Amino acid sequence: MRIATWNVNSIRARADRVGAWLDRSDADVLAIQELKCKDDQFPEEVFTSRGYQVAFHGLNQWNGVAIASRVGLDDVTFGFEDVPGFGEEGDVEARAISAVCDGVRVYSLYVPNGRDLGHPHYEYKLRWLEALRLDAAAQLAGDDELGIALCGDFNIAPHDDDVWDMAAFEGSTHVSVPERAAFQSLLDAGFDDVVRPHTPGPGVYTYWDYTQLSFPKKRGMRIDFVLASSALSRRTASARIDREERKGKGASDHAPVIVDFS
DNA sequence: ATGGCCAGAGAATCTGGA
Secondary structure, eight states, X not given: OEEEEEEOSXXXXXXXXXXXXXXXXXXXXXXXXXXXXXXXXXXXHHHHXXXXXEEEEOOSSSOOEEEEESSOOEEEEXXXXXXXXXTTTTBOOSOEEEEEETTEEEEEEEXXXXXXXXXXXXXHHHHHHHHHXXXXXXXXXXXXXXOEEEEEEOXXXXXXXXXXXGGGGTTXXXXXXXXXXXXXXXXXXXXXXXXXXXXXXXXXXXXXXXXXXXXXXXXXXXXXXXXXXXXXXXXXXXXXXXXXXXXXXXXXXXXXXXXXXX
16 A cells, blocks of 8 residues: 655645646555645545545645545544644644545644744644644554554654754754654654655755755755554555655645555 | 745735745
């Protein structure tokens, strides 16, 4: 089974590229982040016309997550247990969706950005990650042989090799000790980064800023991951980052990440 | 080829991204 994750940065602006990518990637399951549209604006036909079922969750022009699958899409769940909200109303945002695809519970996750160290959004990010860890750990506590794939844009560069220059990130989010500790806590709960062993660094990234010629200058970040539970991790056959998809006019600023499971 | 931001809302810039 081929599972991919991709922050598309607007599903409507990227509809043609996403369709073309599905055609050539041969992905069975695609976890999508940053839809940037409401449910009634979601272009379902991009997926249904190609034989995929699709579940999506979008509330406004921000965030939004979806899962497309051609190997079953069962028990669709929006959010997760005790997912925190943000803002004056504490509204829960559209940052998580999951479904069972061919026996694997696949999550599509768009972790809050954090904005700046000390910003309320940063505390929100850490709370959100802790709630995700508790949800995932609780599932594995019931059955540690469950196949779970936590896919998405984690907005964390876990290691110094995951950014082009640590000096450029002095005092920034994405590389702070608490964020990296939150990411490590997810791994400690029973998950493996199944992509890194197949895409060793340094200089291997999943995101390049639109500004400052970041992509041609190879100034990127590795912030998109597939974290697999132990039972699923053991089935990893190969993984890759589709850097080609970042090229050309109309590309997302993130590249798709693909994993093949036996 | 891989090139000095992009998308959405809404109607001039502003929010958010990272």
